[in-house]
Structure formats: structure tokens, C-alpha cells
Amino acid sequence: MEAILDQTPEQQAAASATFTGTLTDKLKEQFEAGLLSDPDLKHDFTIAQPLHRYTDADHAVWRQLYARQASMLRGRVCDEFLRGLDTLGMDADRVPDFARLNDKLMAATGWQVVAVPGLVPDEVFFEHLANRRFPASWWMRKPEQLDYLQEPDCFHDVFGHVPLLINPVFADYMQAYGQGGLKAAGMGALDMLARLYWYTVEFGLIRTSEGLRIYGAGIVSSQGESIYSLDSASPNRIGFDVRRIMRTRYRIDTFQKTYFVIDSFEQLFEATRPDFTPLYAELRQQRTLGAGDIADGDLVLQAGNREGWGDSDDI
Ligand code: PHE
Ligand code: FE
Numbered sequence: 001m002e003a004i005l006d007q008t009p010e011q012q013a014a015a016s017a018t019f020t021g022t023l024t025d026k027l028k029e030q031f032e033a034g035l036l037s038d039p040d041l042k043h044d045f046t047i048a049q050p051l052h053r054y055t056d057a058d059h060a061v062w063r064q065l066y067a068r069q070a071s072m073l074r075g076r077v078c079d080e081f082l083r084g085l086d087t088l089g090m091d092a093d094r095v096p097d098f099a100r101l102n103d104k105l106m107a108a109t110g111w112q113v114v115a116v117p118g119l120v121p122d123e124v125f126f127e128h129l130a131n132r133r134f135p136a137s138w139w140m141r142k143p144e145q146l147d148y149l150q151e152p153d154c155f156h157d158v159f160g161h162v163p164l165l166i167n168p169v170f171a172d173y174m175q176a177y178g179q180g181g182l183k184a185a186g187m188g189a190l191d192m193l194a195r196l197y198w199y200t201v202e203f204g205l206i207r208t209s210e211g212l213r214i215y216g217a218g219i220v221s222s223q224g225e226s227i228y229s230l231d232s233a234s235p236n237r238i239g240f241d242v243r244r245i246m247r248t249r250y251r252i253d254t255f256q257k258t259y260f261v262i263d264s265f266e267q268l269f270e271a272t273r274p275d276f277t278p279l280y281a282e283l284r285q286q287r288t289l290g291a292g293d294i295a296d297g298d299l300v301l302q303a304g305n306r307e308g309w310g311d312s313d314d315i
Contacts, residue, residue, distance in 0.1 A: 024118065024151065026117075026118050026139065026151060027117055027118055030117050030139075033053075035047070035050060035053070035117070036117055044114075044124060044127070044128065045116050045117070045120040045121075045124050045135070046114045046115060046116055046135065047115050047116065047117060047138070048115065049097070049098045049099075049115035049138050050115075050138060051097060054094075054095050054140065057142075057143060058095055058139075058140040059093070059094040059095055060143070061140050061141060061142070061143055061146070061155070062091075062093075062094060062095045062140060062154075062155060063092065063093050063094065064146065065146060065155050065159070065221075066090075066091075066092045066093075066155075066159065067092065068223055069159065069220065069221065069223065069226070070085070070092065072223060072226055072227075073214070073220065073226060076213065076214055076226055076227075076230055077213055077214045077215070077220060077226075078206050078208065078213040078214065078215045079208075079213075080163075080164060080166075080167045080170070080215070080265070081163045081164055081214075081215060081220065082163075083163075083166065083167075084162070084163025084164055084165070084166035084167065085163045087104060087108060087166050088101050088104045088105065088162065088163060088166065089104065090158075090159070090162075090163065095140060095154060095158075096158060098113045098114070098115060098136070098158075101113055101158070101162065104166075105162070105165060105166065108165075108166045108168075109132070109165060109166060109167075109168055109171035110132050110171075111132045111133070111134060111165045111171055111174075112132065112133050112134070113133075113134050113136050113157075113158065113162055114128065114133045114134070114135055114136070115135075115136060115137075115138040116135040116136065116137060116138070117137070117138070117139075118137050118139075118151055118152075119151065119152070120135055122181065122185060122190065123181075123182065123185055125178075125181070126177075126178045126179075126181030126182045126185065127178070127182065128178065129174055129175060129177055129178025129179075129181070130175060130178035130179045130181075130182060131175075131178070132171070132174075132175050134157070134161060134162060134165060134174070135157075136154060136157035136158050136161070136162070137151070137152050137153050137154050137156075137157050138154055139153060139154060140153055140154050140155060141153040141155065147222075147223065147224065155221060156217065156218075156221040157217075159220070159221055160217030160218065160220045160221035161201075161217040164215060164217075167265060169265040169266055169268075169269050170215075170265045170268075172269060173265065173268055173269045173272065174201070176269070176272065176273070177193075177196075177197065177201070177272075180193060180272070180276060181193055183276075184276070184280070187277070187280055189276070189280040189284075192246040192247075192280060192283060193246070193276075195245055195246050195247075195248055195249070195250060196242065196245055196246055196272070198250045199245045199248065199250065199258075199259075199260045200216070200240075200245075200260070200262070200268060201216060201217060202216045202217055202218035202219075203216040203218050203219055203229070203250075203256050203259060203260075204216040204219075204259070204260065204261075204262060204268075205219075205229060205230070205237065205259045205260070205261045205262070206261065206262050206263070206264070206265075207261050207262070207263050212230055212237070212261065213230075214226060214229060214230065215262075216229075224255070225255050225256075228255050229255070229256070229259055232255075233302075233304065233305045233307065234255075234257075234304050234305055234306060234307045234308055234309070235255070235256060235257055235258055235259055235292075235302075235304045236257065236258040236259070236292065236294060236300065236302060236303055236304040237258070237259050237260075237261055237300075237301040237302040237304075238258060238259070238260055238261065238294070238298050238299060238300055238301060239260070239261055239298070239299030239300075239301060240260045240261055240262040240263070240267065240268070240271070241260070241297075241298075241299070242271050242272060242279075243279065243283060244260075244289075244295065244297075244298065245260055246279070246283055247283055247286060247287075247288050247289050248288070248289045248290075248291065248293070249288055249289065249290055249291050249314035249315055250291050250314060250315055251291050251314055251315070252315050253312065254310070254312070256291065257290075257291040257292035257304065257306075257309060257314075258291060258292060258293075258304070261301055290314055291314040292304065292306060292309060292314075
């Protein structure tokens, strides 16, 4: 199974331990290379993108993944994403220089990509988003990890997440999410907010006049899930509903059992605009739903046939 995992607030909570206690191999490598010695790693966890460290193999991996996804995504990904790739002039043949992307991004929506060594703690992540900065892992996965890796790498973060930041409504949603995260952190509601990120920013689908399309970065950067999320009879596809999503657990080690479908980015932005304070209190009283459950009141676009779901646990 392929799935590219990412920094949800929940995972970051676990990952933030990496900076104080045990390090992931990826971070250890960077410390040992002297890349993360004190003056380099700023308190916001950003570093200058170490362009000189990309090897020919890194550029080749980028080129391969880019070619594979860019051709496969036509007719599968939403137009806004393709327009974003185009406007950014995202490099097809090598790992992009963030500074060059930032010229275009800044002009379009005032967003920036900043380089980080890997997952950053929750509040650091939210703080960046709230200030229209997207923290992207600078390093590339290895050739043997084309289809699957556990941590978000540069391809997932940059190819997956950055193109939609060209869209003004989505750009505002991401900033609002960061602000909402800072607030939710003080309210013990990060689990609920993490589910929203997961089922929209990472694994969201959108309904268009031409049919269902992908917009979630976790799908966009995965060859297998780009096909599965739209074509497979196995998963549920359910109309977007904030309260429903915030109760729904998810999968981090397999394709999703359920995808939630928005009608427009405006819908996403408007539905998440109200103050969530009362909602968190209310939802806290309700039981959570399994990743593959169908609940009363769901707008079911497709009830999955549950093939291949297995019985491992949802998060
Ligand atoms: N409106 C939410 C709140 O008040 C913040 C939020 C916005 C959360 C967008 C997620 C996405 O907490
Ligand atoms: Fe991601």
C-alpha cells in the first residue's frame, strides 16, 4: 500500500519529541552533517535551503516523481492545482529553489515556502501557517522510496502542497487553519483539528462539473492513491461536513477508507469560518467514528465495498 504521511498536528505532537529526545534517522543524519548546528537552526525551526546538498540522485528522484505525477494527474486533479504548477513554473527536472518559487507565490497570494529539517512541533507549524509560510522538508526521499515513505519529504511538501497556495481562497483557508491551530492548542482540541487537516488538506476530493477531482496533497504526491481515491470501489466518498470530519479517525498506514468531498474551496473556507469553541465542547461529548464508518446524516456519494480494508487500527 502506498500512502505518503504528513505532518498533522497529532503526529507532530509525537514528532516534536524528536527534537529533545530520540532523533529520527533523517534528523540524525542532518545533525551529523553539521547542517543543524545551533546558529543554523532558528527558533522557528527553519534553515536556509541547502541547495548545494542536493545530489544528482536527488534531482533524478524529483524528475521521476514529477514526470509520473504530472502526466497521471491530468483529468484527475483539480484545475486550480494544475494552474498553480503552471503559475509557479515548478521545475520538472530538478528540486526547485524555494527562493524562485517564492517570487511567484509571494506575488500571487503573499505566501512563502520555508525550508525545515523535517516535522516541526505543532505550535511552530501553526505559527508558520498563520503567517502565510509553508514549512517544507528540504530533503528528498531515496530512489527506493518512490512509492512510500513515512515522513513528508520535499516532493510531498512542495509538489503536493505548494501549487494550491496560488489559489486565493485555499491560501486563506490555510492561514485560517494555522490561526485555528494556535487557538485549539490551548483548548485540548488538536485531535479534532488534525482530522480536519487530514481529510481536507491531505486527502480531500472536490466535485467539479467534469466529475470528482483530487486536491489533497497526500493524494497528489502518491501515484497509487491518485488512482485509488477516484477509481476504487473500496472506499467511502462522503459529502464534506465539518462536524462529521472532526469526529472521524483516519488511517496513517494505508489508503484512506473514506474521502470527504467538497463542492468548492469557498465551501471549505466558509464552513470553517465560525468560532469552533462551542463546537469543540459539543463534539467532545460524542463518540468518535471509525475511518470506514457511515453515519446517520451522511451525504453518501459512494458507500465503499470495504475490499482490502484489513482490521488494523485507525488513528
Ligand atoms: N474557525 C476556526 C476556529 O475558530 C479556525 C479554523 C479555520 C480552523 C479554518 C480550521 C480551518 O477555531
Ligand atoms: Fe502534507
